[in-house]
Amino acid sequence: MGLRIVLQGVMFALLSLAAFAIGEAYTGMEAGGQTMAFMVLSLSQIVQAFNMRSEHSLFHIGPFTNHKLNWACLISVLLVALVLFTPVGILFELVSLSPQLYLIGLGLAIVPVLVMELSKKFGLIKHQH
Numbered sequence: 001m002g003l004r005i006v007l008q009g010v011m012f013a014l015l016s017l018a019a020f021a022i023g024e025a026y027t028g029m030e031a032g033g034q035t036m037a038f039m040v041l042s043l044s045q046i047v048q049a050f051n052m053r054s055e056h057s058l059f060h061i062g063p064f065t066n067h068k069l070n071w072a073c074l075i076s077v078l079l080v081a082l083v084l085f086t087p088v089g090i091l092f093e094l095v096s097l098s099p100q101l102y103l104i105g106l107g108l109a110i111v112p113v114l115v116m117e118l119s120k121k122f123g124l125i126k127h128q129h
Contacts, residue, residue, distance in 0.1 A: 008048070011115060015108050016041045026101055035084070035094040036105050042080045043109035046073050051116040 016037045023036025050063055050073070064070055083089050089096075097105075 012044060015111055019105060019108050031093055031095045035097055039105040040108045044112050046076050048112050
């Protein structure tokens, strides 16, 4: 379990650093990188909440069967959107991004689902009894 936690932490760190580099490169501003990193880190953590529900596949147990988790994640996504798309982002020194960068960020944020589902499918994550 400890190794899994470390590896997932490394994955989130690499995704956030990649998002920062992409955002900074495309916008030419450090704030663009910070915005991308914020978006990817916050959304990937919301996605991770679904991943960690079970050692069984998310699609096997059903992604929307835990109503309290669904509401918590919805509220979290709304709060992230509030920071990204309203003047609240100014307090965090974030900037508006192009639609392409938002899509790239969403793609990076769902990488943990792919990694975890593949890990479960190929037995890298074993069912504990």
